Amino acid sequence: MTDTLIKVDLTKSPTDNENIHNRWHPDIPMACWVKPGDDFILETFDWTGGFIKNNDSADDVRDIDLTTVHYLSGPVGVTGAEPGDLLVVDLLDIGAKQDSLWGFNGFFSKKNGGGFLTDHFPEAQKSIWDFKGMFTSSRHIPGVNFAGLIHPGLIGCLPDKAMLDLWNKREGDLIATDPDRVPGLANPPSAGTAHMGRMTGAARDKAALEGARTVPPREHGGNCDIKDLSRGSKVFFPVYVDGAGLSVGDLHFSQGDGEITFCGAIEMAGWVHMRVSLIKDGMAKYGIKNPVFKPSPMTPNYNDYLIFEGISVDEAGKQHYLDVQVAYRQACLNAIEYLKKFGYSGAQAYSILGTAPVQGHISGVVDVPNSCATLWLPTQIFEFDINPNALGPIKHLDGSIDMPLSHDLI
Ligand code: ZN
Numbered sequence: 399m400t401d402t403l404i405k406v407d408l409t410k411s412p413t414d415n416e417n418i419h420n421r422w423h424p425d426i427p428m429a430c431w432v433k434p435g436d437d438f439i440l441e442t443f444d445w446t447g448g449f450i451k452n453n454d455s456a457d458d459v460r461d462i463d464l465t466t467v468h469y470l471s472g473p474v475g476v477t478g479a480e481p482g483d484l485l486v487v488d489l490l491d492i493g494a495k496q497d498s499l500w501g502f503n504g505f506f507s508k509k510n511g512g513g514f515l516t517d518h519f520p521e522a523q524k525s526i527w528d529f530k531g532m533f534t535s536s537r538h539i540p541g542v543n544f545a546g547l548i549h550p551g552l553i554g555c556l557p558d559k560a561m562l563d564l565w566n567k568r569e570g571d572l573i574a575t576d577p578d579r580v581p582g583l584a585n586p587p588s589a590g591t592a593h594m595g596r597m598t599g600a601a602r603d604k605a606a607l608e609g610a611r612t613v614p615p616r617e618h619g620g621n622c623d624i625k626d627l628s629r630g631s632k633v634f635f636p637v638y639v640d641g642a643g644l645s646v647g648d649l650h651f652s653q654g655d656g657e658i659t660f661c662g663a664i665e666m667a668g669w670v671h672m673r674v675s676l677i678k679d680g681m682a683k684y685g686i687k688n689p690v691f692k693p694s695p696m697t698p699n700y701n702d703y704l705i706f707e708g709i710s711v712d713e714a715g716k717q718h719y720l721d722v723q724v725a726y727r728q729a730c731l732n733a734i735e736y737l738k739k740f741g742y743s744g745a746q747a748y749s750i751l752g753t754a755p756v757q758g759h760i761s762g763v764v765d766v767p768n769s770c771a772t773l774w775l776p777t778q779i780f781e782f783d784i785n786p787n788a789l790g791p792i793k794h795l796d797g798s799i800d801m802p803l804s805h806d807l808i
Contacts (some may be wrong), residue, residue, distance in 0.1 A: 400671060402439040402472045403430045408498055412447035412469040412593065419595035420447075420469050421587070421609025422565075424558050424639050427596040430476030431641070437490060437673035440471045444667045445551065445648040449494060450502045450687075452526050459504040459661055460522035464511050465588040468612040468621065472645030473595070476674050478498055479642035484680030485555060485635040489694075491631040491671040492548045492649060499529045501651045501666035503536075503753045505659045505745075513660035515730065515748060516803060517713075520701070523807045525749050527651065527664045534651055536753075538807050539746045544779040545698035546651040547755050549628040550670060551663060554619030554689070555635050555804055556643030561617065565610045583610040619689040621648065623657040625755065630694025636681050646670055652753055655773075657751030658730060692705035696756055700776035704784060705735040709768040717767055722760055725771035727759075733773050739791045740784060745807040754779050 404417045412418045417429040432438055444450070447469040450458050479485060494501070504524035506514040513519070525538035535543040557565065569584040576583055592606035615622040619635055627633065635644070649670070653663030680686065708729030710718040718724045730751055737747035750756075757774035776785055 400437055400439055402441060402669070403432070403474065404440045406441045406443050406471070406667070408443070408448055408495065409630055412443045416596045417644065418443065418469050418471060419430050419473070420591070420593045420612060421559055421606070422562065422644050423594065423605045423614060424556050425597065425605050426473055426556065426594055427642070428473050428641055428643060429471075430593060431475040431477060432674060433477050434675045435673070437671065439669050439671045440474070440646060441469045441495065441669045442647045443469045444501075444651055444665045445469065445662065446665070446781065448667070450524070450665070451506070452500050452502070456522045456524040457503060459524045460510065460690065462510070463591065465585075465591040468552055469593070470552065470645040471645030472649035473702070474486050474645070474674075475641035475643060476676065477524045477641070479637050479676055480595060480640055481558065481638050482679050482681050483637040483642070484677040484684070484686060485637050485642045486675045487635060488673040489550070489627075489629050489631045489670065490673055492550065492668060492670045494529055495652065498667045501527045501529070501664035502535070503527065503659055503749050504661040506552060506661050507779035509580060509717070511660060514656065514727065516581070518731070519748055520618060523745050524806050527753065529651060536570070539742075539749055541781045542750060542754065542779050543781060544646065544652065544700070544754055544776070546664075547625055547628050547653070547698055549625055549631075549650055549653070550646050551623045551648035551653070551657070552621040553627075553633070553646040555637055556639050556645070556650055557610070557618055558638040562608065562610055565616060566608060569614075572639065582755060585613050587611065590595060591603060591634060619723050623653065623663070625650070625653040625663070626693050626697075627691055628694045628697065630696050631691050633689055633691040634677070634680065634686065635689050636686060644674065652755060654751050654754055654756030655758030656726065657752065659749060660712065664753050668678055668693040700755055700778045701756070703774040703778045704777055706773045706775065708732060708771045708773070710766065719767050720763055720769045722769045722771055725769045725776065726758055726773070728775040729771050734743060735773055737784075740782070743807065747806060753777075
């Protein structure tokens with residue numbers, strides 16, 4: 399039987415668990431050690447450590463202290479791993495914990511976190527998703543049901559001190575350009591809520607002051623939120639410290655490209671069954687600076703899409719120069735307007751784009767002044783026909799839409 403090296407008790411606080419940490423720092427001691435070739439299981443909290451509840455109020459999303467996240471399981475030390483190696487991680491399987499067969503999606507208040515479309519959806523809102531085996535649906539969003547593309551939003555190895563200092567310097571410099579911006583341009587170290595795993599005493603307090611926040615993806619991977627880095631994938635991580643120090647968390651049952659809703663995908667507590675091995679001196683051998691990965695042989699087979707285009711002209715009609723972010727935002731907004739014609743609220747449509755296996759593509763970046771981004775909405779996740787036709791969205795004589803009626807997102 400495969401050993402579960404890190405266990406989590408969802409009824410307890412993640413800060414009481416010494417195998418959990420919420421900052422990146424090279425001095426965080428390994429929670430456990432494995433050998434190349436070993437396979438093992440790590441359990442994880444959801445990224446908020448259980449703060450978001452399965453209920454019908456979004457007050458928790460509104461009030462969360464975002465300096466507390468993300469709660470990661472690890473670091474796992476791999477014997478023989480040295481700086482410059484590649485750590486090969488096979489994600490053999492990933493699942494939800496049996497005592498927690500549900501997940502959440504939401505968007506933060508503009509005053510506390512924001513999100514990709516925060517100017518359009520400035521209030522905190524939330525939807526709860528139930529898992530039935532490999533499928534999920536939400537009592538807050540009728541008419542959609544899809545298979546999970548389960549993946550860790552966050553996985554990576556510990557940085558060395560030079561890399562940690564580099565991260566803090568460059569992100570601090572960015573914050574200094576507009577320190578009062580809401581939401582902030584980046585997240586500086588925040589010692590008050592730092593959980594440094596097994597560190598204690600003065601060393602712990604010093605490390606908490608400089609431990610990098612887990613919010614952005616960086617050279618080591620980290621919070622990449624790549625939906626296709628799913629169970630069955632093989633990932634090659636750069637190693638910066640002896641033992642590598644692999645940590646994982648922020649499991650997603652499913653997510654659309656971009657994780658545009660930010661809180662987040664369909665967030666869940668769960669477990670990861672993985673196997674590790676090493677490519678000695680692999681970073682130099684392959685010229686690898688950021689992780690690379692191979693996709694899973696198994697993905698949900700949704701192959702029919704309605705594809706929305708967006709260009710780099712913003713909502714106010716302002717022309718931007720080849721701005722892919724503006725273009726993708728327009729593609730998302732176009733999809734939301736379309737879905738509203740079928741009876742969804744804007745918030746429900748936004749949530750669908752953040753949770754379903756939606757693809758986002760950078761389609762053109764050279765045709766000045768407009769970049770073109772596309773959002774690929776899978777049609778088969780809907781329990782009714784969403785394709786355009788001459789009759790328009792199907793409505794009953796009483797004006798209602800041909801989909802189950804339900805209350806809105808909370
Ligand atoms: Zn997440």
